Amino acid sequence: MLLSLRNVSKSYTTAEGRLDILKAIDFDLDAGESVALTGESGSGKSTLLHLAGGLDHPDTGQILSAGRDIAALDDRGRAEYRRAAVGLVFQQFNLIPSLDVAANISFHAKLAGRHDREWERELVGRLGVEALLSRYPEQLSGGQQQRVAIGRTLAARPPLVLADEPTGNLDESTGDAVIGIMLSLTKSAGAALLMVTHSSRLAQMLDRKVHLSGGKIV
Amino acid sequence: MLWTAATALLSHWRRRPLQLATLVLGLSLATALWSGVQAINAEARASYARASSVLDQKELTQLVPRRGDSIPQGTYTKLRRAGWNVSPVIEGDHRIGNTRVRLIGIDPLTMPAKAGGFKTGDTSNLTAFMSQPGVLIVSQGTALKLKGQTRMQLQISPDMPDGAAFTDIGIAESVLDRRGELSRLLVAVEQRPDLPSLGTLAPEIALREPGDRPDVAQLTDSFHLNLTAFGFLAFVVGLFIVYATVGLAFEQRRTTFRTLRSLGLPLSSLTLLLVAELLVLAFVAGVVGVGIGYIVASLLLPDVAATLQGLYGASVPSALSIRPSWWATGLAMAIAGTIVSSAESLWRVRSMPLLTAAQPRAWLRATTVGIRLQLTVGLLLLIMSGALATFGHGLMAGFAVLGCLLLGAALMLPGVLSACLAVLQKRSSRALVTWFWADTRQQLPGLSLALMALLLALAANVGVGTMVSSFRMTFIGWLDQRLAAELYVMARDESEASRLRAWLPARSTSVLPIWSVAGEVLGERLEIFGAAADDPTYRDNWPLLSGTVDVWDRIAAGRGVLVNEQFWRRKGVGIGTGLVLPGGWEVPIVGVYSDYGNPKGQVIVGIDAFAAHYPQVSKLRYGVRVPPADAAGLKERLISEFGLPAQNVIDQTTLKRQSRAVFDRTFVVTGALNAFTLGVAGFAMFSSLLTLSGIRLPQLAPLWAMGIRRRDLALLEVLRTLALWLATFIAAVPVGLALAWVLLSIVNVEAFGWRLPMRIFPRDWLILAIVALSAAIVSIFVPLRRLATIAPSDLLRVFANER
Numbered sequence A: 001m002l003l004s005l006r007n008v009s010k011s012y013t014t015a016e017g018r019l020d021i022l023k024a025i026d027f028d029l030d031a032g033e034s035v036a037l038t039g040e041s042g043s044g045k046s047t048l049l050h051l052a053g054g055l056d057h058p059d060t061g062q063i064l065s066a067g068r069d070i071a072a073l074d075d076r077g078r079a080e081y082r083r084a085a086v087g088l089v090f091q092q093f094n095l096i097p098s099l100d101v102a103a104n105i106s107f108h109a110k111l112a113g114r115h116d117r118e119w120e121r122e123l124v125g126r127l128g129v130e131a132l133l134s135r136y137p138e139q140l141s142g143g144q145q146q147r148v149a150i151g152r153t154l155a156a157r158p159p160l161v162l163a164d165e166p167t168g169n170l171d172e173s174t175g176d177a178v179i180g181i182m183l184s185l186t187k188s189a190g191a192a193l194l195m196v197t198h199s200s201r202l203a204q205m206l207d208r209k210v211h212l213s214g215g216k217i218v
Numbered sequence B: 001m002l003w004t005a006a007t008a009l010l011s012h013w014r015r016r017p018l019q020l021a022t023l024v025l026g027l028s029l030a031t032a033l034w035s036g037v038q039a040i041n042a043e044a045r046a047s048y049a050r051a052s053s054v055l056d057q058k059e060l061t062q063l064v065p066r067r068g069d070s071i072p073q074g075t076y077t078k079l080r081r082a083g084w085n086v087s088p089v090i091e092g093d094h095r096i097g098n099t100r101v102r103l104i105g106i107d108p109l110t111m112p113a114k115a116g117g118f119k120t121g122d123t124s125n126l127t128a129f130m131s132q133p134g135v136l137i138v139s140q141g142t143a144l145k146l147k148g149q150t151r152m153q154l155q156i157s158p159d160m161p162d163g164a165a166f167t168d169i170g171i172a173e174s175v176l177d178r179r180g181e182l183s184r185l186l187v188a189v190e191q192r193p194d195l196p197s198l199g200t201l202a203p204e205i206a207l208r209e210p211g212d213r214p215d216v217a218q219l220t221d222s223f224h225l226n227l228t229a230f231g232f233l234a235f236v237v238g239l240f241i242v243y244a245t246v247g248l249a250f251e252q253r254r255t256t257f258r259t260l261r262s263l264g265l266p267l268s269s270l271t272l273l274l275v276a277e278l279l280v281l282a283f284v285a286g287v288v289g290v291g292i293g294y295i296v297a298s299l300l301l302p303d304v305a306a307t308l309q310g311l312y313g314a315s316v317p318s319a320l321s322i323r324p325s326w327w328a329t330g331l332a333m334a335i336a337g338t339i340v341s342s343a344e345s346l347w348r349v350r351s352m353p354l355l356t357a358a359q360p361r362a363w364l365r366a367t368t369v370g371i372r373l374q375l376t377v378g379l380l381l382l383i384m385s386g387a388l389a390t391f392g393h394g395l396m397a398g399f400a401v402l403g404c405l406l407l408g409a410a411l412m413l414p415g416v417l418s419a420c421l422a423v424l425q426k427r428s429s430r431a432l433v434t435w436f437w438a439d440t441r442q443q444l445p446g447l448s449l450a451l452m453a454l455l456l457a458l459a460a461n462v463g464v465g466t467m468v469s470s471f472r473m474t475f476i477g478w479l480d481q482r483l484a485a486e487l488y489v490m491a492r493d494e495s496e497a498s499r500l501r502a503w504l505p506a507r508s509t510s511v512l513p514i515w516s517v518a519g520e521v522l523g524e525r526l527e528i529f530g531a532a533a534d535d536p537t538y539r540d541n542w543p544l545l546s547g548t549v550d551v552w553d554r555i556a557a558g559r560g561v562l563v564n565e566q567f568w569r570r571k572g573v574g575i576g577t578g579l580v581l582p583g584g585w586e587v588p589i590v591g592v593y594s595d596y597g598n599p600k601g602q603v604i605v606g607i608d609a610f611a612a613h614y615p616q617v618s619k620l621r622y623g624v625r626v627p628p629a630d631a632a633g634l635k636e637r638l639i640s641e642f643g644l645p646a647q648n649v650i651d652q653t654t655l656k657r658q659s660r661a662v663f664d665r666t667f668v669v670t671g672a673l674n675a676f677t678l679g680v681a682g683f684a685m686f687s688s689l690l691t692l693s694g695i696r697l698p699q700l701a702p703l704w705a706m707g708i709r710r711r712d713l714a715l716l717e718v719l720r721t722l723a724l725w726l727a728t729f730i731a732a733v734p735v736g737l738a739l740a741w742v743l744l745s746i747v748n749v750e751a752f753g754w755r756l757p758m759r760i761f762p763r764d765w766l767i768l769a770i771v772a773l774s775a776a777i778v779s780i781f782v783p784l785r786r787l788a789t790i791a792p793s794d795l796l797r798v799f800a801n802e803r
Helices: A045-052 A075-085 A101-112 A117-127 A142-155 A172-189 B002-015 B017-055 B073-081 B126-130 B140-146 B169-175 B215-219 B221-252 B254-262 B267-312 B324-350 B360-364 B368-391 B395-427 B431-482 B494-503 B536-541 B551-556 B565-571 B607-613 B628-642 B652-666 B668-693 B697-705 B710-751 B762-788 B792-799
Strands: A003-014 A017-029 A034-039 A060-065 A086-090 A160-164 A192-196 A208-213 B061-065 B086-096 B099-106 B135-138 B153-156 B164-168 B184-187 B205-208 B487-490 B510-513 B515-521 B524-531 B544-547 B561-564 B578-581 B585-593 B601-606 B621-625 B649-651
Touching: A003 A045, A017 A045, A017 A060, A034 A045, A034 A172, A045 A160, A045 A192, A045 B792, A075 A086, A075 A101, A086 A142, A101 A117, A101 A142, A101 B431, A117 A142, A117 A172, A142 A172, A160 A172, A172 A192, B002 B017, B002 B221, B002 B254, B002 B267, B017 B221, B017 B267, B017 B324, B017 B668, B073 B086, B086 B169, B099 B140, B099 B169, B126 B164, B135 B140, B140 B153, B140 B164, B164 B169, B221 B254, B221 B267, B221 B324, B221 B395, B221 B431, B221 B668, B254 B267, B267 B324, B267 B652, B267 B668, B368 B395, B395 B431, B395 B710, B431 B652, B431 B668, B431 B697, B431 B710, B431 B762, B487 B628, B487 B652, B494 B628, B510 B536, B515 B578, B515 B607, B524 B565, B524 B607, B536 B551, B551 B561, B551 B585, B551 B601, B561 B565, B561 B578, B565 B585, B565 B601, B578 B601, B585 B607, B601 B607, B628 B649, B649 B652, B668 B710, B668 B762, B697 B710, B697 B792, B710 B762
Parallel strands: A034 A192, A034 A208, A086 A160, A160 A192, B099 B164, B135 B153, B524 B601, B561 B585
Antiparallel strands: A003 A017, A003 A060, B061 B184, B061 B205, B086 B099, B086 B184, B135 B164, B487 B621, B487 B649, B510 B621, B515 B524, B544 B585, B561 B601, B578 B585
16 A cells, blocks of 8 residues: 555634544555545645645544655654655646756656656656756746646656646646646556546546545545 | 725735835935935034134135235235225134144224124123233133133133134234234125225235135035945935835735726826825835934934044034924935835836736846846946046046946846856756755846845945055054154243253153144145154154155255145145245255145155244144153153143153044944945845745745755755855955945045055955844844744645635
């Protein structure tokens, strides 16, 4: 098992009072598996993704990755986990504006100490961004930026890829192309994929679908 | 409608109180230094005008000699007989005890009623005023100094400036030894209509119209220009803050502007509201700034007064008056500065398409073209500065060189830094290091104004510091040479002086007379000293800048004169130039000596020739050479055995200490202004970092998501700030040295008449670097704390899809 969530709960305090986002969630993800996480707005999809990525920590429960409880790690441990074990793809792309495409793609891999030029070259070719390597994020279209973001994630060869509505800012055909590339590449890299999406059409392209509602998996 | 729109616009500041505080404080600081300096200048100029009105009667028409420095008594008599209603004045410098006063002898019977300062009613007893021993009308301060030093009666007048005294013309004539030689004639307003013309009656004199600027005001122009330049520099640095803050605030509110206009608010009303908002902010900041300026000026004025007294002999009170015009000017500057620095933002609002979205990050991101343009303009200004330094003449050219140098260097800084960062980025292979340099380069446009302000402040510190330290070191070396005698003594009168001349030789190695007369040479009032040039003291110690091989032999033989550097430069004379000295004897110049701190010209002749040409000179002062170990003993004997008062015997160490104290006090003001300017630049940096920290999150969150801890990101932010400050500091050192060179080689020569060798003080730079880096750490503290303690939920919000 690559990732296991055991009895995970998370709540936030808002002006209106306490808001329970996730309620005693149990969830497993195998290595190489791709899972679509669906649900209404506010159902807790992004929160679950953030918890799995070590970006946030639960109120209760365990998040096990390769036998380690992520929830029990301190700030340094979670940072190391994100660097080494997780790749994140966001709807807003979140590329580093000061670096060109080539530097953006190799950035996470270098941080993780897994920079592989051959693999990077292959990724660049399969993503179709060879001509864009010297450009800066602000000079790219949305679809191009998302392909670079996927390249950055997969270049680091993380065992787990977490994608939060990666096509939310793209039109349907561009989105389909991006998802196609991402699925194919994660399979090639042997990585597991957990993807938040509103689209049931996209969800069907993945191995499994998990639906969240009212803070629970249904 | 307008009020509703205004409420929406002002809500921005309610939500961002720190940004509002930065804007108001930035403008206040800028106004404070500017108006503080103006307050000092206004006080000093008012004081010169007061003194001039009292002492020179410049509101009256006067008759002055066309050549030389005196009008014969006969001319005065001729004019009176022809019906001219004129009154004679004799004036000159006179030493009473340890105090030198400007003595002005007047005739109370013919003095025009409009003459400022003195009125016959000032003296209760006209007979006492006009007869021996006479009356001196002086200020309270001068009276204190003269107490017990003169037999003349002291009468205090509140109108009198320090260091001057009115007395009867007969007494002045005798004391100043100007028998039958009048200095000038005051022309009464009431004159007969049928007066014979001056040209035919007395062609040797000229009419001087009233209203000329006081001499001291002209003399101190450069000093006040220096202060103004400093004040303006700080003002410009402050305006950088206003420009950056207003620009960002406008950009952040672009959505609000768009909404208001979509809802039907006319563009003219929106502009009106924004201008009104800026005016209110400028007014508030202006009032605060002028208030702070008043405090700054009050704190600095005593030192400025000491400087003006020390450098120019100008008397300025140490207390500041409140002048409505100064308040009004300070407020006007604050408002004008705000409008100027906000003009671009206002123009953008006016020309903004209705549907353009807000781009606060883009606003801070200058284009490459912009940086290149700035680089080119900066380079052109530096070239212009070099050309002006080579071919320009005069004080204004000197200041133009400074202006072009500082502005050019500041404009070039972002471009140069950007190029350096690009090289560093290219050369680094580690991902985080590459990102660090690339990200620093990206932050550069947002920080460039603050960095330019910092460069100006640091360069001013390095430049002025180098100038002052060079001056200090040269001055101390010069003092050691100039004050070679172990003791300096002064007799109280001529009979005591005569006794002293007989008493001293048996008890000392040598006795050096320090005798002087005032006179006019090449149209300039100066002092002529006699020197015992055959004594080794002069040959071994006197600080000569140039001279003939046999300079001292020729001086001793009365076949040559020395002139001080100021006179040499002002008059364009050289070795061999013949000078006609008072009394009509001509001698060639055989040497030039440095004479720092003295605004006036000076000539030295051999003591024998001096005594022969000016037999009536006061012979009260002497330098005494003894083995250093015997100096204290001789001082004691001069007081106890000979009977001189203790204050009339000064040893070399005390004199040097006093001179150094005067020197150091002179530059207290410069140091304070330097510190203030650096403070304003530090605040500019703080405000820029604060502004940037508000929009940094989207740039930093992806790194955090990829496994860089908040703590490490915060550390990198510190490193970035320190790196930029350090780079700016490194750039500021050569700019500062160039500034020092301009000050020492161009501005000082034009302003004061002396040129100093430039020396380098790396230890001072190190101290400045430590101070600057400490300020950098302070400036980053708030933004850093914000980043280091940011909640993960805030970082996660960056990735949230429904932001």
